[in-house]
């Protein structure tokens with residue numbers, strides 16, 4: 308949805324755009340090309356992404372800089388500057404998924420890692436080999452709506468110690484009833500997503516990050532968020548809705564009390580989905596949902 312993102316930021320005041328999920332730098336590159344009057348600050352918790360985007364965007368010289376930072380520390384990154392735009396393209400990058408040694412993929416054998424920042428924190432091995440069964444059920448249900456969560460959690464506990472992603476994928480697939488395995492995406496997709504979200508505390512950092520972005524925007528500045536699953540999108544929708552409320556919560560019939568002003572104007576009230584062409588060209592975009600708002 309690069310075209311949509313460039314379109315959204317084509318109307319913001321000139322100044323700084325924060326790409327809070329720099330990844331390979333594709334969105335940053337398109338933004339820098341589209342507007343000579345903007346600079347981009349890219350954030351990523353993955354040092355490999357910073358290196359890849361750094362070489363791709365070197366040609367923009369001082370118009371681009373990058374920081375190794377988790378995006379909920381956005382306020383710190385802004386150092387008091389009000390941004391003209393903040394972009395979040397959530398989740399994992401193709402780069403991370405395509406490298407078996409990062410442990411994100413059920414398709415190729417790799418270590419049970421799944422950390423976006425390999426220098427710190429819990430690994431997938433910690434989750435699958437040490438979490439109590441009930442905690443595994445919670446992770447699978449909460450982060451992936453996995454209907455076979457109980458069976459999968461039991462199978463994981465029974466197969467301990469799991470040593471790599473191939474063994475984890477086989478254990479998950481074997482726990483799912485044969486009939487349910489025949490349709491839809493690879494049967495281990497949802498469980499791998501859930502474990503990755505737990506490893507990286509992806510949902511916990513999202514709300515504070517969105518709040519920091521709203522507070523860090525200059526008037527007329529825009530926030531755009533691409534979410535890839537319902538858990539993420541629910542948080543984005545609720546934060547944007549709350550910040551754009553024009554009447555007190557639960558009383559749409561009442562006029563706003565004195566001093567009550569919304570901070571945002573929604574630009575995409577209902578989440579936009581990628582078009583048919585993009586879904587065919589880039590199957591990973593299929594579940595993407597774009598929400599955007601403007602700072603008042």
Ligand SMILES: C[S@@+](CC[C@H](N)C(=O)[O-])C[C@H]1O[C@@H](n2cnc3c(N)ncnc32)[C@H](O)[C@@H]1O
Nearest residue numbers: 328330331332333334351352353377378396400
């Ligand atoms: C879907 S990719 C972004 C791809 C990018 N828009 C591009 O055009 O190449 C998401 C990136 O965000 C990073 N990321 C995810 N959660 C993060 C967080 N809480 N803080 C900083 N970076 C994060 C990931 O490491 C990954 O590189």
